[in-house]
Structure formats: C-alpha cells, structure tokens
Amino acid sequence: MKTVEDLRKLREEVRQMTKLREGEAEVRVVVGMGTCGIAAGARETLGALVQEIAEQGLLSVVVTQTGCLGLCEREPIVEVNAPDGRTLYARVTPERARRILRQHVQGGVAIEDWVIRN
Amino acid sequence: MNFYRSHVLVCAGAGCVSSGCLNTMEALVDENAKLGLDREIKVIETGCIGTCDLGPVIVVYPEGVFYRNVTTDDAREIAREHLLKGRTIQRLLYRNPLTSQLVQTYGEMEFFNRQLRIALRNTGVINPEVIEEYIARDGYEALARVLTTMSPEEVVATVTASGLRGRGGAGFPTGKKWGFTFRAMSDQKYVVCNADEGDPGAFMDRSILEGDPHAIIEAMTIAGFAVGANQGYVYVRAEYPLAVKRLQLALDQARNYGFLGKNIFSTNFSFDILIRVGAGAFVCGEETALLASIEGKRGEPRPRPPYPAVKGLWGKPTLINNVETFANICPIILYGADWYGRIGTETSKGTKVFAVAGNINNTGLVEVPMGMTLRQVVYDVCGGIPNGKEFKAAQTGGPSGGCLTKAELDVAMDYETLIAAGSMMGSGGLIVMDEDACMVDMARFFLDFTQDESCGKCTPCRIGTKRMLEILDRMTKGEGREGDMEALYGLAENIRETSLCGLGQSAPNPVLSMIKHFRSEYEAHIREKRCPAGVCQALMSYNILANKCRGCGLCARVCPTAAIFGKPKEVYRIERKKCVKCNACLEKCPFGAVVRA
Numbered sequence: 001m002k003t004v005e006d007l008r009k010l011r012e013e014v015r016q017m018t019k020l021r022e023g024e025a026e027v028r029v030v031v032g033m034g035t036c037g038i039a040a041g042a043r044e045t046l047g048a049l050v051q052e053i054a055e056q057g058l059l060s061v062v063v064t065q066t067g068c069l070g071l072c073e074r075e076p077i078v079e080v081n082a083p084d085g086r087t088l089y090a091r092v093t094p095e096r097a098r099r100i101l102r103q104h105v106q107g108g109v110a111i112e113d114w115v116i117r118n
Numbered sequence: 119m120n121f122y123r124s125h126v127l128v129c130a131g132a133g134c135v136s137s138g139c140l141n142t143m144e145a146l147v148d149e150n151a152k153l154g155l156d157r158e159i160k161v162i163e164t165g166c167i168g169t170c171d172l173g174p175v176i177v178v179y180p181e182g183v184f185y186r187n188v189t190t191d192d193a194r195e196i197a198r199e200h201l202l203k204g205r206t207i208q209r210l211l212y213r214n215p216l217t218s219q220l221v222q223t224y225g226e227m228e229f230f231n232r233q234l235r236i237a238l239r240n241t242g243v244i245n246p247e248v249i250e251e252y253i254a255r256d257g258y259e260a261l262a263r264v265l266t267t268m269s270p271e272e273v274v275a276t277v278t279a280s281g282l283r284g285r286g287g288a289g290f291p292t293g294k295k296w297g298f299t300f301r302a303m304s305d306q307k308y309v310v311c312n313a314d315e316g317d318p319g320a321f322m323d324r325s326i327l328e329g330d331p332h333a334i335i336e337a338m339t340i341a342g343f344a345v346g347a348n349q350g351y352v353y354v355r356a357e358y359p360l361a362v363k364r365l366q367l368a369l370d371q372a373r374n375y376g377f378l379g380k381n382i383f384s385t386n387f388s389f390d391i392l393i394r395v396g397a398g399a400f401v402c403g404e405e406t407a408l409l410a411s412i413e414g415k416r417g418e419p420r421p422r423p424p425y426p427a428v429k430g431l432w433g434k435p436t437l438i439n440n441v442e443t444f445a446n447i448c449p450i451i452l453y454g455a456d457w458y459g460r461i462g463t464e465t466s467k468g469t470k471v472f473a474v475a476g477n478i479n480n481t482g483l484v485e486v487p488m489g490m491t492l493r494q495v496v497y498d499v500c501g502g503i504p505n506g507k508e509f510k511a512a513q514t515g516g517p518s519g520g521c522l523t524k525a526e527l528d529v530a531m532d533y534e535t536l537i538a539a540g541s542m543m544g545s546g547g548l549i550v551m552d553e554d555a556c557m558v559d560m561a562r563f564f565l566d567f568t569q570d571e572s573c574g575k576c577t578p579c580r581i582g583t584k585r586m587l588e589i590l591d592r593m594t595k596g597e598g599r600e601g602d603m604e605a606l607y608g609l610a611e612n613i614r615e616t617s618l619c620g621l622g623q624s625a626p627n628p629v630l631s632m633i634k635h636f637r638s639e640y641e642a643h644i645r646e647k648r649c650p651a652g653v654c655q656a657l658m659s660y661n662i663l664a665n666k667c668r669g670c671g672l673c674a675r676v677c678p679t680a681a682i683f684g685k686p687k688e689v690y691r692i693e694r695k696k697c698v699k700c701n702a703c704l705e706k707c708p709f710g711a712v713v714r715a
Binding site for chain 1: 120121122123124125127157158179180181182202203204205225243244248250251253254255256258259262263266375376377383384
C-alpha cells in the first residue's frame with residue numbers, strides 16, 4: 001500500500017464483501033422456492049443465477065427467495081425487481097435464468113415470451 | 119469473483135460468545151455444507167450487534183431478518199428453511215416487548231432504528247478479523263486523506279471544530295487535548311488509547327475493540343500525525359482476551375498493508391502501535407495511573423498538573439483518549455466537523471454509546487444522539503421495564519455518577535444536563551432500576567466497588583470509603599443509627615475535597631445522590647429497621663396469615679431449614695430463628711398466605 005490510489009483500487013475490489021449488508025441493491029431477483037418451485041428445479045435455477053452473477057460481476061443485483069406464488073404449474077418462477085418495474089418469468093430453467101440476467105438485468109430488455117401476463 | 123447471495127451475520131461479541139454463539143455458528147456452517155449452500159451463502163462472525171440479552175443473534179442479509187436466542191437446532195432449521203427455501207422462521211423473530219408484535223427485520227426494530235451509530239458504525243456489521251471488510255466500508259480513507267492532503271494543524275482544527283468531547287467520563291474537549299499535545303515541544307511524543315474500561319456494566323470500549331479494531335488503529339495513527347507522535351499504546355485490560363486477540367490480529371494486518379510502520383502512504387510519517395495489557399485495576403483507567411502502569415510501575419495516580427499532554431509517558435508529551443473517543447475520529451475527518459456538529463446538543467456534540475443494564479427489556483449497547491431524553495432511551499429504544507413494573511431510578515456514570523429518578527425521565531442525556539441533574543455522563547453505563555430496587559443496597563453496591571478498587575495511595579479514598587461502606591453495611595443489616603446520614607455526608611465531603619484523583623473524588627457520588635432522592639428509604643432502614651423494597655434480607659421477616667392458611671403443609675415441606683411447624687388443616691407458623699429467608703415458602707404457597715415484611 002504505497003499510495004492513496006492503491007487504497008481506492010483495493011476498496012473497489014473488496015466493495016462487494018460488505019455491499020450486500022447495506023441494502024443498496026438496484027435489482028432484486030426473487031426465486032420461488034415453495035415445494036412446487038423446488039420440485040420443478042428452482043434450486044438449480046437459483047444456483048445458475050448465483051453463478052452467473054459471480055461470473056459477470058453484477059454487484060448491483062441481489063438474489064432472494066420467496067414461497068409459492070400460487071402458479072405452481074409454471075414454476076420455477078423468477079421475479080425481476082428492477083427500477084423500471086416488476087416482471088414475473090415462468091418456467092425458468094438454469095439456461096433461461098442466465099439469459100434473463102444478461103438480456104433483462106444487464107441489457108434492460110425483458111424477454112417477453114417468458115413473462116407471465118394476466 | 120465470488121458471489122454470495124446471502125450474508126449471515128453471527129454476533130460474536132463476548133456476550134453472545136458466552137451464550138453459545140460459536141456452537142450455533144458451527145451448526146449453521148455444517149448444515150449449509152450438507153445442503154450444498156456453502157458456496158452461495160457466507161457466514162460471517164461479527165462484533166457485538168448490541169442486543170446482548172437476545173444472544174445468540176443471527177442477521178440474514180439481504181433481507182435483514184433478525185433471529186434471536188438461536189440454538190444449534192434453530193441454526194440448522196434456519197439453514198433448511200430460510201437459507202434454502204426463503205421461509206422466515208416466525209418463532210425465532212424478535213417480539214416488540216411493548217406491542218407484542220413480531221418484528222420481521224433488523225431495520226424495523228425500534229432498538230436499532232432509533233439509534234444513530236457513528237462509533238459503532240462497523241461493530242456488528244463487518245467481520246473484525248478481515249481488514250478488507252473494514253476497507254470496503256471506507257476504512258483507512260480518513261488516514262489517507264489526512265496524510266496526503268492535510269497538515270497537523272488542520273487535523274487538530276477539524277477535531278476541535280467538531281466539538282467532540284472525551285467519552286471516557288470527564289468530557290474534556292478532545293480537540294483541546296490534541297492542541298496541547300501538538301504544541302508541546304519535545305523530540306518524542308506518544309499517543310495512548312485508554313481501553314481500561316472498568317465501570318461495572320459498561321462495555322462499549324470492549325465491543326468497539328472486538329467489533330471494529332481497525333477504527334481505533336486508524337484514529338490513533340491520525341492522532342499520531344496530528345500531535346507529532348510516532349508511537350502509540352493501547353492499554354487494555356487482561357479481562358478482555360477477545361479484544362486483545364482481535365486487536366493484535368488487526369495490528370498485524372495493518373502493518374502488512376502498510377497502514378502502520380515506516381513512511382505510511384509514502385509520506386515521511388511513521389507510526390506504530392503496541393498493546394499493553396493491564397491487570398484489571400479500576401484505578402488504571404485514571405490517566406496518570408494508566409501511564410504509570412504502561413511504564414511498568416505500580417498503577418497509582420499522581421497529582422495533575424503537569425497534565426499528560428505536557429509530561430506523560432516517560433516524561434514525554436502524551437495524548438491520551440478513550441476508545442469511544444477515537445472511534446469518532448475517522449467519521450469526523452471523512453464527513454467534516456460541520457456534519458458532526460449538527461448531531462447532538464449545543465455543548466455536547468455527536469452521539470453517546472450507553473451500556474444499558476438492569477431492569478430493562480433490551481439490555482445491551484445503544485448509540486444515540488446526545489440530548490436524547492432518559493425516557494426515550496429507556497422506553498423507546500430499550501423497550502421499557504419488564505413484567506409491568508414501574509421505573510424507579512437509573513444510575514448513570516457508574517460508581518462515579520448519580521441516579522436519576524422518575525421526575526427526571528425527561529432530562530436530556532448530555533454532559534451539562536446530567537451534571538445539573540446531580541448525575542454525570544461518565545463512560546456511559548446506564549443501570550435501570552425498577553420499583554423492587556433498594557436504594558440503600560444500591561449505594562452499598564457501588565461503594566463496595568469503589569472501596570475494593572481504591573488503590574490506597576491517598577487516605578481519604580482508602581479509609582474514608584471504608585468507613586462509609588461500614589455505615590451502609592450496618593444500615594442494610596438493621597443496625598443503622600441516628601446520625602448515620604450526617605456521618606455519611608461529612609465523610610463524603612471530605613473524600614470529595616481531599617482525594618488525589620477523580621476516582622476518590624467521585625466515589626461518594628452514588629451515596630449522596632441516592633440519599634438526596636430517596637431519603638425516606640434511608641430513614642426507614644435506620645428508624646424502622648425496614649427495607650421498603652424488600653431487598654435487604656436481614657430486615658425481612660416471613661409470616662403466615664392465619665386467615666389465608668388452609669393448612670396444606672406445602673410450606674413446611676419446601677422449607678430447607680425445617681423452620682415451619684404445624685399440623686395438617688391447621689394454621690402453620692414460621693420460627694424466626696431458624697428461618698434463612700430463602701423465599702421458598704412464599705413462592706410455593708398456593709393461597710398467598712405467606713407474606714414478607
């Protein structure tokens with residue numbers, strides 16, 4: 001640690017270590033983890049989300065779980081809570097989960113085909 | 119990069135450690151591994167979260183769900199239900215003692231959201247054993263800024279302008295102390311951190327050292343630059359092994375990163391810190407005694423002046439501040455003196471950490487803005503008095519302070535107002551007493567402490583407190599005499615005026631303040647040989663009411679000394695001489711026939 005710049009560079013690197021505890025997330029991705037969700041593979045979906053976030057270094061995203069939403073046959077359901085609103089996705093496989101992160105969360109474009117509509 | 123979707127904080131302050139948090143944490147880590155969650159969920163050991171009576175405590179982020187009294191089985195359930203499936207376990211949530219409502223998250227708890235945490239900003243949030251977590255929360259930024267953009271004069275001026283005052287007890291303006299030491303001419307100066315926290319019930323300094331040791335290291339280094347010192351000492355008591363361990367680890371990490379040592383941030387400023395472990399004498403919290411102890415001498419105070427700022431450690435100018443005082447320095451540098459000056463009252467700036475104990479729902483550590491009223495601290499932040507009892511008094515300032523009564527519940531907690539109310543801020547101990555507390559016994563407790571801890575160097579403190587204690591002892595045994603209160607007053611005045619150091623001078627305070635506010639209780643002990651609160655055992659007697667006794671004999675069976683006689687279906691009686699006043703018969707009697715007087 002020789003200069004102030006060294007310190008600030010290190011801080012950027014380690015920022016994520018405590019960021020999750022500060023409640024500053026911009027995007028919240030919620031996975032339905034009711035019995036129905038887990039049976040439909042929500043566990044793998046969640047794992048894929050976590051892995052993708054790590055690979056892409058998406059510091060502004062948090063992942064949480066919720067219970068059954070009542071749409072059991074369309075599980076695993078993933079909700080994206082971004083500044084522009086709330087979107088529910090149905091039958092999110094690990095592969096779909098990765099694409100949702102890339103296209104919707106990073107790219108800002110919802111994948112209309114998988115969205116649950118009234 | 120590693121990404122953990124959830125951070126689980128396990129409070130590992132000394133309070134939670136003693137309630138078994140390490141086993142809880144082990145169970146949680148083990149269950150996570152079994153469920154394959156260990157790569158998604160990070161379990162972090164933090165410093166004291168502050169809710170010491172609720173331990174072991176766990177907070178799950180990002181949701182911020184707060185779980186209390188978590189056993190090892192509960193921890194496994196948290197892993198299976200909450201961490202895996204996202205289901206909050208309602209039965210482990212905290213219940214607001216006043217509204218009986220379950221509180222879902224940390225942020226919704228009155229205990230936390232009424233606080234303003236500056237000195238405790240990282241305590242209970244970061245892992246104190248990982249320097250990177252401290253750096254992630256702007257750690258060592260204040261030091262970097264000071265060393266590269268400020269002059270020592272500017273640092274002293276900033277601390278002075280902030281209005282920060284010493285948190286160890288006396289409330290002396292910190293900036294002034296820094297200025298005195300800065301202006302003292304010498305080839306060698308020192309910075310000392312007083313971590314010899316000794317007031318019964320006060321543990322904020324321990325919690326800061328355990329929970330955020332780098333905050334103290336950084337602040338001491340800044341102080342070293344400001345006053346022109348190159349060596350610091352932390353004087354910490356041996357009874358705080360966890361604080362010593364974490365501080366030592368933090369010092370090693372800081373040296374590795376170059377925050378301590380030679381040419382910090384490539385400037386020509388060098389500074390290092392050593393730990394000195396004290397043997398736990400209360401008097402060593404007094405600054406001159408503390409310095410003597412660091413020098414390897416007997417920990418005894420000496421008259422001031424000269425003050426340590428002029429002639430301190432080994433005769434060299436020494437800046438000595440308390441842990442909590444140092445914990446405020448980095449935020450003042452980062453956010454400015456103006457920001458700090460807007461918190462608190464006209465003469466007492468910033469926040470104060472109180473260690474709340476006694477008859478109160480949420481015991482633990484709270485940090486609130488100066489000037490918050492006693493009522494707000496007791497009822498709003500700490501959830502009021504348990505079991506529907508009445509507030510009777512609160513002792514502030516530990517064994518050097520005084521008590522505040524119900525009439526003073528709306529007194530603002532700041533340096534001046536507390537002094538005006540006959541008490542003092544002290545180091546922030548706050549002992550709450552309900553209607554069942556005996557004020558003679560309380561005074562005796564505090565005096566017993568100061569008497570025991572008197573170093574013996576000066577006569578008034580060594581012998582005077584002994585005589586006062588004897589009088590109080592007699593009172594609690596029913597041997598009080600007319601003239602005792604006058605004798606207490608006389609002794610108190612002499613001790614106050616003639617003791618060598620602050621500990622002696624303030625030792626009579628609790629007694630005087632309690633006599634002042636609860637004179638009738640003292641009179642009852644002396645004249646009627648009666649303890650109105652029913653605490654002083656020697657003054658109690660047990661009786662069986664003839665009209666209520668049904669002659670069931672339960673009392674006689676439960677009596678450990680066979681002091682109760684009688685025949686079934688007849689009124690039982692207690693033989694005074696044999697009775698040891700254990701209260702067992704009173705608790706057992708189903709008809710309320712046993713009474714205590």
